Amino acid sequence: MLHTLNGLLFAASLFLVAGGLWLRDRLPAPAAILEASLPEPTQVAQRRAPFTVASGGVDYTVAPLHTYELRGLVVSRHDTSVWWNPTHRSWWKDHLNVADLCVVWGENLRGGVYRELDYTSGSFTCYVASRDMQTWNRFDQTGFSNNHLLTADPRVAKLLRSVRPGDQIVVRGWLAEYGHDAGMPFRRGTSVRRDDTGNGACETVWVEEARVTRRANAGWRAAVPVGWIGVLLSLIFWVLLPPRDVD
Numbered sequence: 636m637l638h639t640l641n642g643l644l645f646a647a648s649l650f651l652v653a654g655g656l657w658l659r660d661r662l663p664a665p666a667a668i669l670e671a672s673l674p675e676p677t678q679v680a681q682r683r684a685p686f687t688v689a690s691g692g693v694d695y696t697v698a699p700l701h702t703y704e705l706r707g708l709v710v711s712r713h714d715t716s717v718w719w720n721p722t723h724r725s726w727w728k729d730h731l732n733v734a735d736l737c738v739v740w741g742e743n744l745r746g747g748v749y750r751e752l753d754y755t756s757g758s759f760t761c762y763v764a765s766r767d768m769q770t771w772n773r774f775d776q777t778g779f780s781n782n783h784l785l786t787a788d789p790r791v792a793k794l795l796r797s798v799r800p801g802d803q804i805v806v807r808g809w810l811a812e813y814g815h816d817a818g819m820p821f822r823r824g825t826s827v828r829r830d831d832t833g834n835g836a837c838e839t840v841w842v843e844e845a846r847v848t849r850r851a852n853a854g855w856r857a858a859v860p861v862g863w864i865g866v867l868l869s870l871i872f873w874v875l876l877p878p879r880d881v882d
Contacts (some may be wrong), residue, residue, distance in 0.1 A: 648865025691730030737761030801851030
């Protein structure tokens, strides 16, 4: 009996892990999109002197260009601190760019076309793919952006890294250029328009305030760690349980 119950625990836990990994980044239905996520980004050219900030033992110079507010739905993300991507930390010594978020807004959300596309994020780019030209033609390419988000504040960094596809966000700060001279000199600029494409089309944002206005798939996201705990407990029980009697 105990072996049977433990087998059920193992199977149920694997289901939670698999289901959570599959559904935790599911994009919400149009009815779940907040009005606050629809407006296009706003930017205003303002003068602010470049400033120096330290992060990860490196001193950076940040040059703000425009105030910037971004609202929308996150459809893809890249965590720049992942161990399998040495580009940012090891090669460029870039500890300011804590996360990249690909965000859509406006008519792409109102019309629901965002759910008919596939999104992936690489180290520097957000890729959008469509299964047919009709869907692609409905997608407003000026209604999404890939955003390199900069901060030296651990609390802001933690929040930005917690954001997953399906979440709706507000980010306020500055479109900015930044760089350092630690080892190999490093410089990165920013786009200041939404209708450009290709290299240099991403927005680089010095983040002063960030907020998740609505999180998605809370249950499935919680299912992953709960499922792994269940798998671990099941394996421990298998070791501790007496051998099954076999007639």
